[in-house]
Amino acid sequence: MADVGNGRRPPTLQDLADAVGMTANTVSRALNDKSGVSATTRALIKAEAERLGYVPNIHARSLVLGSRKTIGVIVSNISNPFFADLVSEVELQAQQAGYTVLLLLSYESAERERDAIGRALRSGLDGLIAAPVQERSDAWTPVIKAGIPLVLVSRELPELGVDFYSADNEAGIQLTTDFVLAQGAKDVVLVDEDMPFSTIRLRSEGFRRSLERHGLPFDPRQQLALVPPARAFRVSQSWQADDAYRVVSDLLDRGRRPDAFVVGDDYYALGLYRALTERGLSIPGDVMVMGWGNHPFTRFMAPPLSTLLLPFQEVASRATRRLLDRIGGTADDRVVTERILPELVLRASTAR
Structure with a gap:
């Protein structure tokens, strides 16, 4: 035993x-x-x-019959553009290898995540790719005990000791912050979601380090504008522009006049643009704005939004190849952790 x-x-x-x-x-x-x-x-x-x-039922029978040639993907919500792109790339890679994909959603709920994990186990999957809710890692213990290969993406649970692939959130936010500082900004505010995810924590840490490297103080009460996660469990887009609009409007109405904003998602920039223009502030003349994600609408904003291109296609591709190697028994014994550097996309919202 x-x-x-x-x-x-x-x-x-x-x-x-x-x-x-x-x-x-x-x-x-x-x-x-x-x-x-x-x-x-x-x-x-x-x-x-x-x-x-x-794990009984379907999975137990599949061990006798052989591989079911199915990969499970558990993410919060495919209305999140990042996860939509990731799932699409996983499905493409899996299909080329002869596998089908079973998509399960957690909607940022620990209870729904446990249910999704249970359904995945009962379905007899060959392996799992997941972006965990990150409330409790023990929800994934049954997957580990069952010997099912698991690869995490975007959000990390180091205590599980499994492969992990992500965009480099800390380095990415330093790219965006360093750029606006190099353009002459002296007072920068980070607009991001108020959720306990490793991605958000790393962005906040990278933002702090960038300010300190340029000799600027970091006061979270002044430099962070956090958007409440009121819509996090809804099926609709989690990052609502009107939530960012309200947070930034409140900041501006309290007399804060930063000369640059960097945001944790391009959708926040939509609300940010409106809050600034309603108060007669020009972009980038009075305030520079730097996005995150390079969503398709960003080049049509007025002015077009400078942003960060995230390597989610590469993240998904590497994660899927690693999972298939795990399933096929060809992977080495080491636990892989890879963070892939994003790329700046510069447009008029930061041009001075």
Whole structure:
């Protein structure tokens, strides 16, 4: 039993039977709530199954029949453009390798994430790519115990010890902040979402480091404008321009007049533009604005928005190739962590 449930070999029905000292038939009947098994025995078997990470039903049968040639993808919401691009690239790469993709959504809910993980396990997937909610890493323990290859993207859970691929959020925000500072900005504000994600934490840290490297103080009460996550669990776009509009309008109405904004998403820049122009401030004459994401609408804004091109296609491609290598048994033993540098796209909103 030493190699069971630790990522080397998924536990089998016989492993579970051996662990509880009963026959495989008794264990199977207990797991499927069949008659002839006492409530005490059934509870004992189910508790041991959870401890071992034993996954019955479809996944267990797939271990006997062989690969189902299916990859699962768990992300928060495909109305998020980043995840939409990522899922599209994973599907393309998987299809070329002969795999289909099962998409499951968490909507930034830990409860829905657990449900998605359970459905993925019951579906007998060969592997999973996921952007976790990041509330509790133990939700992913059943995946690890079942020996199912898991690759994380965008949001990190280092304690799981699995492969991870992401855009380099800390370096990216330093690129945007360094640029507006080089253009003469002295007072810069970061507009980002108020959520406990590693991506947001890294952007805040990179922003702070950029200011300090240029000899400027960092006061989160003055330099951070956080957008409340009121829409985080809705099916619609999480980053609403009107939320950023309200936050920036309040900041400006309190007398703050920064000479540059950098944002955590291009959608925030839409609301930011309106808040500035309503108060007679010109872009970039009075205030420079730097985006994040290079969404298609940015070049049609007035003025066109300088922004950051995120390498999500490359992130998805590398993550999918790594997962397929894990599934095929050709991956090396090391745990890979890769953060890929974004690229500045310069337009008129920062031209001075």
